[in-house]
Amino acid sequence: MARHHLTIGMFTDTYLPQTNGVVSSLLASADALRRRGHRVIIVAPGLGEVDEAHPDVFYLRSASFPFYPEFRMAFPLPAKLVANLPRVPFNVIHAHSFFFIGCLGAYLARVRNVPLAYTYHTRFVDYAHYLPVHQRVTKTQAVWISREFCNHCDRVITPTTDVERLLRSYGVEKAIDIIPTGIDLATFAGDGEVPRTIAALQGHPILLSVGRIAKEKNLDFLADAFAHLVTRRPDARLVMVGDGPYRSELEQRCVSLGCRELVSFVGDLPQQQLGGYYSNADCFVFSSKTETQGLVLLEAMAHGLPAVAVDCAVTREVLRSAAGTLTDDDPHAFADAVELFLREAPAQREARRQAARTAATPYSSDALAVVLEQLYVDAAGSFAVAR
Template sequence: MDIAIFTDTFTPQINGIVTSINIFRKELTDMGHNVYVVAPKVTGYNDKADNIVRYFSISYMFQPQYKIAFPYSLTVPKLSDLKLDIIHAQTPFSMGLLALYLAKKSRVPLVYTHHTFFDGYVHYIPLNRKLLQKLSVLGSRTYCNHCTLVLTPSHPMRDLLMEYGVKEKIVVLPTGIDLESFTNNKLDNNIRQRYGISKSTKLLLYAGRIGEEKNLDFLLKSFRIVANRISDVHLLLVGDGPLKYQLIDLAKELDIASQLSFTGYLPRSEVISCCASADLFVFSSMTETQGLVLLEAMAAGTPVVAVDALGVSALIKNGQGGCLCEPSTEIFAKG
């Protein structure tokens, strides 16, 4: 089949949606399907892979690393000429609207994966939060009800969409991981040395966006409790985002700055190596629809302590692979 994936975020960006797209794209291609990716253009970046269609885009005013594509252009007829069998949207926004338009025009099934709990991200728009949360529910419901099939990466996210009033069929399809990436010969064993962390130090790891929606102030306050009990412990935060400098100030205020490091964005292979080097993976987000990075940590052999919320709740059962905690710093610190 000829399948087109429409997304507002793709390489060179590093996030869970991009990882999911690349995993499904590879597996579908290996099964013999012809897969296209339609995404915003990123200035200065040239795709190495085939079948990538890029649209002119501008940076989102409040988060420059995110792009807003202008999907209505002279390339639309070219996409129509592809004679697609399935259109798969990863977003309800700019590229998702193009996907919806083409699906209706070509009478092609539209599949939509609902990756994001949008309620948890409204703080990036400087308007009334309650109003934006209502609009996010309305927008999610409206888009889903225009699709042939809706996919969610977890049962809690499916249940939430049903509460929103989605009437179309919803199927739970989690993103898997490529276990070959976790073999010892592909791991970097010098992660601790690179960041000045001794082998005897207990290393706690967080990987993900450094943003308000990840509940990282909670994580730092929990870590302070741990650091007061265990002197030789370090927290490594992999990723970047708008909250970084606020967290640096908070770490100084909590007197844990010397026991905390930020790496910035790292390639996925290095994130996996960080997971393998850590003693514990800690995750405080309450907005995850799946939490793919938790699967990666567990695949690397690292136990997880996470807040029991939304998609994360579906990943860890009966203490297998880790521990789920109430959103209390004392309880989280105890693990």
């Protein structure tokens, strides 16, 4: 049967130049779907002069969220763009958040009478501490809006079975499709180049952490584990790629632990520059327990970098076979696991690297785009029959 080319609207409240899992997921899906001949229009918050010029990326004016400056609050401006959006011939609309732009996408889906898909990327209850009100109230509200928004969509997508179970516990009744976020190795240009930070540490075992530096990422735990490790492996070094609202507190914790000189804080990097870090580190370390998938784990594995991660439902689902090790939520246990990694013979280490690459293979963005495309086609077909 001939494949129909679709016009897909992706509506998101977080976008470039921010670097996080939602942005990476959206870009990987959009690029893979475009390679398959579909038109993907992205509606996102704009930052003005730094916005990427792309004919199919529409920017709404935005301002920083008062209690979390990295998050942007969008407004229905420019008015001409908002007025013209209902005329865009979308075949399906895919919301990637349930804030203003996500809700705009949901509204347009009803106006255009097309199916609405929604990917639940974030455990919002774990972000309640950013609001200056009692967390019990905000967590209850996060559960309520998650349930209500999902139940008003035509298709709900989660990246793992753990998140599917979470939404069911919230009372989500709609059918849920489990489609992991894919990774596109073509975006990691310059894998053969050794970054200067890594080059300066040659001769030392290098642990790598990639991601937003935020309280909910459990990075105090990682600092504690690293401090334990260096009492036995004083030659070990930790490289942290990323930035965020908790960076100054984390740096101060490293100072208090006596390991600040052994930790390199690189800051945010575009995805194109991450390949050199993944390819030249010795072990990926991952302490977060609030992820919906843990995309950076997959990126590390795809580059042949084995990982040590805190055991939770999501890491258990992603980190399988000899690609890495799961540990208890205990800094001593985590440090022990990393030390065992660093003591492995070269042949065993190479076997782990190959196992990591193999485990990441099913997560190709092109392969998963086929699954997402079929979901869109099925949703559009069901919607047409229902009309």
